[in-house]
Amino acid sequence: MTAIQVNHLSKSYGRFQAVNDISFEVEAGTVFALLGRNGAGKTTTIELLTGFQKPDTGSVRVLGLDPISDRAQVRGNVGIMLQEAGFFPDLTTGQTVEIWRDFTPAARPASEALELAGLTAKAKTKVRQLSGGEKRRLDLALALLGRPDVLFLDEPTTGMDPEARRDVWEVVRNLAARGTTVLLTTHYLEEAQQLATNLAIMDRGEIVVGGDMAETLAARVGRVSFELPSVIHPGELPLPATVRGRLAMVQAADPDLAAQTLLGWASERGLRLRGLEVRMASLEDLFLELAKNDEISQNDAPAQRDRGTRSDRPARSGDARA
Amino acid sequence: MEPEATALPGVVTPVREVLAVARLGGRLFWGDGRAVGGIAVLSVCLGAGLPLLIAASLRSRDVEVVLGMHLGMLAMVLTIVATTQTAVTLSTRRELLVLKRLRASGLRGRAIIGGELVNIVTQATLLSALVSMILYTFTYLPPPELPLLFAACVVAVAGVLALIGVVFSIVTRRPDLNAPATIPFMLASAAGAGGYGPFVTGLLPGWVQWTLDLLPTGAMVEIARLACRGGELTTLTGPVLNLTVWALLGLVTVRFLFLFRWDPRR
Amino acid sequence: MSLTATYKLSARLFWRDKGMLPASVITPLGLAIGMPALMRNVQADGVTAAAQMFVGALALILSGTAFLNITVALTMRRDQLLLKRLRTTRLTDRQILLGEVANTVTQTVALMIVSAVAVHLLADVPLPRNPVLFAVFAVAGSAVLATLGVAWTAAIPRGELAAAMTMPFFFLAGLASGAMGPIMNLLPSWLHPFLAALPTSAVVDAVRASYGPGTLGSDLVAAAVPTLVLAVWAGVALLSIRRWFRWESRKS
Numbered sequence: 001m002t003a004i005q006v007n008h009l010s011k012s013y014g015r016f017q018a019v020n021d022i023s024f025e026v027e028a029g030t031v032f033a034l035l036g037r038n039g040a041g042k043t044t045t046i047e048l049l050t051g052f053q054k055p056d057t058g059s060v061r062v063l064g065l066d067p068i069s070d071r072a073q074v075r076g077n078v079g080i081m082l083q084e085a086g087f088f089p090d091l092t093t094g095q096t097v098e099i100w101r102d103f104t105p106a107a108r109p110a111s112e113a114l115e116l117a118g119l120t121a122k123a124k125t126k127v128r129q130l131s132g133g134e135k136r137r138l139d140l141a142l143a144l145l146g147r148p149d150v151l152f153l154d155e156p157t158t159g160m161d162p163e164a165r166r167d168v169w170e171v172v173r174n175l176a177a178r179g180t181t182v183l184l185t186t187h188y189l190e191e192a193q194q195l196a197t198n199l200a201i202m203d204r205g206e207i208v209v210g211g212d213m214a215e216t217l218a219a220r221v222g223r224v225s226f227e228l229p230s231v232i233h234p235g236e237l238p239l240p241a242t243v244r245g246r247l248a249m250v251q252a253a254d255p256d257l258a259a260q261t262l263l264g265w266a267s268e269r270g271l272r273l274r275g276l277e278v279r280m281a282s283l284e285d286l287f288l289e290l291a292k293n294d295e296i297s298q299n300d301a302p303a304q305r306d307r308g309t310r311s312d313r314p315a316r317s318g319d320a321r322a
Numbered sequence: 323m324e325p326e327a328t329a330l331p332g333v334v335t336p337v338r339e340v341l342a343v344a345r346l347g348g349r350l351f352w353g354d355g356r357a358v359g360g361i362a363v364l365s366v367c368l369g370a371g372l373p374l375l376i377a378a379s380l381r382s383r384d385v386e387v388v389l390g391m392h393l394g395m396l397a398m399v400l401t402i403v404a405t406t407q408t409a410v411t412l413s414t415r416r417e418l419l420v421l422k423r424l425r426a427s428g429l430r431g432r433a434i435i436g437g438e439l440v441n442i443v444t445q446a447t448l449l450s451a452l453v454s455m456i457l458y459t460f461t462y463l464p465p466p467e468l469p470l471l472f473a474a475c476v477v478a479v480a481g482v483l484a485l486i487g488v489v490f491s492i493v494t495r496r497p498d499l500n501a502p503a504t505i506p507f508m509l510a511s512a513a514g515a516g517g518y519g520p521f522v523t524g525l526l527p528g529w530v531q532w533t534l535d536l537l538p539t540g541a542m543v544e545i546a547r548l549a550c551r552g553g554e555l556t557t558l559t560g561p562v563l564n565l566t567v568w569a570l571l572g573l574v575t576v577r578f579l580f581l582f583r584w585d586p587r588r
Numbered sequence: 589m590s591l592t593a594t595y596k597l598s599a600r601l602f603w604r605d606k607g608m609l610p611a612s613v614i615t616p617l618g619l620a621i622g623m624p625a626l627m628r629n630v631q632a633d634g635v636t637a638a639a640q641m642f643v644g645a646l647a648l649i650l651s652g653t654a655f656l657n658i659t660v661a662l663t664m665r666r667d668q669l670l671l672k673r674l675r676t677t678r679l680t681d682r683q684i685l686l687g688e689v690a691n692t693v694t695q696t697v698a699l700m701i702v703s704a705v706a707v708h709l710l711a712d713v714p715l716p717r718n719p720v721l722f723a724v725f726a727v728a729g730s731a732v733l734a735t736l737g738v739a740w741t742a743a744i745p746r747g748e749l750a751a752a753m754t755m756p757f758f759f760l761a762g763l764a765s766g767a768m769g770p771i772m773n774l775l776p777s778w779l780h781p782f783l784a785a786l787p788t789s790a791v792v793d794a795v796r797a798s799y800g801p802g803t804l805g806s807d808l809v810a811a812a813v814p815t816l817v818l819a820v821w822a823g824v825a826l827l828s829i830r831r832w833f834r835w836e837s838r839k840s
Binding site for chain 3: 354356357360361364365367368372375376378379380387391398402403406407410411414415417497498500501502503504505506508509512518519525526527530
């Protein structure tokens with residue numbers, strides 16, 4: 001069953017095209033990650049999906065309903081964690097959850113919601129005294145209060161320490177295992193890779209890559225990197241490599257095999273490949289690859305340059321620093 | 323214009339820092355057309371509208387009544403745009419963590435408060451000038467005999483009123499509470515200064531009037547009245563002393579800025 | 589159920605903070621009780637003057653507690669994205685605003701009743717002859733003023749300007765209803781109908797009838813124009829809310 005359906009959705013603010021003709025579907029009970037840099041259109045997409053913004057064109061269906069015209073009905077089955085929304089600073093964490101239970105039919109007990117979000121110890125603390133990460137957790141507690149079928153999480157772990165982040169991942173995994181559909185946006189590639197079964201990467205309002213996480217990554221190349229021995233000229237290597245400074249990098253569909261080839265070649269010559277690193281394809285590679293393509297296409301089309309800061313950056317292939 | 327000289331005498335804060343904060347506040351205010359429009363329209367309606375209507379409806383010319391009304395309404399407008407506005411602005415900036423951020427940038431507390439005051443005093447002075455010009459143009463109210471004294475008096479009173487606003491934002495920290503909290507002060511200022519017309523002021527028992535005259539707006543009315551009609555400057559000892567005492571009280575407040583909270587997370 | 593929930597939230601936020609009480613309760617009460625009490629003592633014809641002053645001062649309660657409070661609170665909540673957060677729940681837009689309005693009406697009506705009793709005890713002002721008329725207009729007037737306050741938030745660009753952009757109406761309402769003394773007599777006569785058309789003046793007129801001599805019939809007649817005035821203002825407020833109300837601070 002399809003829980004969320006997005007068809008040719010577009011939204012612009014004035015002359016700024018925030019979301020440009022995107023389409024995707026989220027199956028019930030799966031975790032879907034929306035990735036992208038700042039300003040890529042992730043938050044606007046979430047606001048369109050939750051009915052806070054009206055699309056210019058295209059349509060959204062959440063559980064088969066329109067989030068704007070059927071708002072009351074949709075809200076009853078949906079939990080929303082916005083990236084930015086206020087709290088009443090002078091209420092305590094516990095009071096906030098209690099008050100929210102009044103708004104939520106069949107709400108979880110307050111203690112359960114606080115426990116899920118790891119806030120039990122902070123129940124008597126005023127919201128204004130919470131740290132940024134703790135506020136995010138309170139946000140999560142409120143979103144989970146109504147046992148939603150669909151959960152929207154806009155950058156859920158921003159500002160949390162690594163341990164808290166892992167706790168939240170655990171909560172999301174458990175919810176998904178019990179059939180909750182989750183759509184999350186994140187900057188953290190690891191987070192998406194850990195949680196999501198499907199993904200879409202957005203850039204300038206468009207989806208540039210989308211689909212099943214495993215398949216998407218399988219179609220990408222891994223890489224092997226190592227320090228180029230001083231006596232060797234890059235042209236002598238058995239595989240084509242890009243070299244920057246002393247660091248050589250070989251891209252290959254099967255990086256394990258490439259590493260074996262390189263090691264065999266080196267031992268024949270009595271050389272050592274220091275700092276050898278073998279990496280399977282990861283979302284990070286995918287991101288870097290997209291960024292690289294972006295720079296190249298920028299350079300290929302000088303007529304379209306209108307953003308000075310971008311266009312005066314020289315295109316360097318193999319720029320591995322994120 | 324150097325209103326901080328009146329507002330914060332003897333405080334050695336680099337003028338550059340104060341002006342930097344003032345510029346920030348000024349940009350936030352003047353860069354927002356809707357904000358400027360909203361405040362300006364309402365203050366002008368209040369400050370110029372009422373005396374104008376009264377001047378138009380009086381059967382015979384009565385400069386005394388119109389001038390009294392003008393100064394009374396000026397006191398009310400100044401209290402709103404200086405006291406209330408300072409209290410609300412500081413509390414809002416605190417709640418939005420702007421004050422904390424300014425502190426983090428290494429600015430001293432006095433510079434931040436001073437900058438906001440310079441900005442508020444500038445706005446209040448410009449509004450007063452606008453209101454007065456309208457009245458001199460459209461009624462038979464003559465321009466002040468001693469315009470410099472009038473201007474100095476407005477600037478000084480605006481500074482003192484804004485300092486009182488700082489005190490309000492120490493006492494009531496929530497921005498949504500500042501406005502209701504300053505209302506009694508505003509009403510008292512306006513009543514004492516004659517904003518309710520000559521009858522009400524006449525009705526009040528002597529001790530009430532005497533108390534209301536102790537407010538900075540009471541001193542303002544006396545000084546401004548003299549500036550408008552000319553007279554012996556020596557009669558101003560009382561009101562000038564009054565303003566000096568208020569300014570000193572303000573200075574004490576600034577000294578006690580450690581009571582002022584920069585961070586909402588407490 | 590959800591309306592009670594928003595009502596409870598607003599009430600809790602209002603009453604739990606002790607800092608709120610001097611500002612929102614004691615000030616208007618002090619004015620509505622203190623001014624008539626003062627009149628009672630300084631005027632020759634004290635009781636009449638006190639009654640006159642008290643009925644006028646109800647305009648201050650209406651514009652202070654109903655209009656000013658809801659405008660400032662809603663603007664702040666809008667800017668802090670609290671309204672947006674309330675909208676992530678099941679509550680409809682109407683329930684959120686109605687809860688706020690209902691809570692404001694409760695506070696305002698309570699203050700009006702408390703001050704009516706207080707001036708009765710302190711300044712010998714009699715209780716209203718027709719308490720039903722008093723009560724109906726207390727409730728209707730607070731509701732219209734609170735709804736107008738909701739509508740006025742749309743004109744306020746940022747929270748920190750809410751107070752300065754609302755206080756002039758407080759003064760205007762007091763002036764028009766006579767709470768500021770007989771300054772009205774100084775104003776040109778063509779202005780009087782406009783001031784009488786303010787919603788606060790309509791309530792004051794009807795309440796004045798509930799205090800003065802009359803019969804049920806004369807009360808109904810006296811209530812006709814104020815009812816019409818309030819209905820028009822309610823319509824203006826509701827249309828403006830539909831057209832202009834913002835749930836989030838402006839993005840541009």
